[in-house]
Amino acid sequence: MANVCPYGRFTHAVVRGIPESFGRASGDGAENGESAVDLAKAQRQFGVLTGALRQKVGLQLIEIPPDPELPESWRIEDVAVIQGDTALITRPFQQQRRSEAEAVRRVVSELNLTVVEMGAEEGGSGGATLEGSDVLFTGREFFVGISSHTNHRGAEVLADTFKMMEQLTDHHYEVLTVPEDAAANCIYIQGPAKTDFLLHRPTDECPESVSAFQKLQDYTLLPTACSEASKLGASLSSLCLLINRKHTIF
Template structure:
């Protein structure tokens, strides 16, 4: 087993600022329809998230400047999957998003991670697509959601990259991406929404693993995406949606004893189908290369 440190132990967070073009889509402009987002509010919420990661959890924050030419580049989780010393640069479903990887790749190299390129394989990865928001790493194994953004070929490339871990694919039932409906709430705890689709995906995950995970069910789907971090101080932190966004789920999070709960607003990003984990890449580096 290649897991050298306790699950959830991180030292660095990489984020990318919210651009002025937040909420716009490159291309036909139809995808988000008439969704109205509040740019200033999104930027404030992003500031609160980064503040929590830096000041409360104690991570070193690396912030890539926003790029107005890349309106979705703040969804940084999609463009890399990081485990141990390896960063797999993924291949987002939309052609227009693939150039988001350049700045992220640079940071990964500066952190002395081994960078694996998904697109550099024979035959252009054989049409593989993979987005990090469809990848759940439990500390023991990977689950990859097969969704409109991630295909089986993408999951195969991930399995090739992280050969020390089992990789199972599950259909994303009733959600856009796997991490919209579930996330890790600790080394052995899966947080999942109570929707029928999420329960169906969870049943499949349970059939594919020989490990028993505790399950924390939350009534609101948007509450199912949390960010668990064992900070440099060895305390357990959970960033979760606040009471004003998910009032019915707060009592579920309070069951996590001895955790430092950090309510973190994400309403504007979630209007665009994103969630808390979409906004950061978490890395464990013993040394600082910056």
């Protein structure tokens, strides 16, 4: 069973740059009526996110260079689920995305995390698929959304790795409701000085939800744009992996 770190407490953020091929992957595009993506704007928004993580929150930032041959590799959340000292390397649904894990595997190994390979669990073929964007960790348990990209076997491998997932839960959660679906994806981090940070979509992207975030008076709110990534079905958390690693040897 993986060791569990305090919820929201991180030391490192791992990101992967926006490649020139952003938005060109098969299956991407404006299937939901979205306009075409703006590469330069996406790269600027990525820079704002990484700047907030490094300069405002105080995390150590590890940036993997963009790879134009891997047009979806900026969706770094999909290829690993990390909790405590364990990193589960996932198995994305699309075969062409699985090579995205190589650079992430190298980084988490250098951070001395225990690496669990979903491919190894499956004998390297067939069966489980899991993408990290379908996984939510609440600090107490994992929730997995079964989707076209994540199946039940993938959820079972996650449960076997972390031993913290139940079919039903009796935990009580306080709920903050936002009127826009896109606003529900936020990044919570407890900073080095025990400051609670919440990165959330800004007013121009989710105008009806900002008032809900403002009710969180004990949080430092960091509005962070994500409009271009969202046109491809991604969200703020898609763009980073958060790790708690105090003792790192390189």
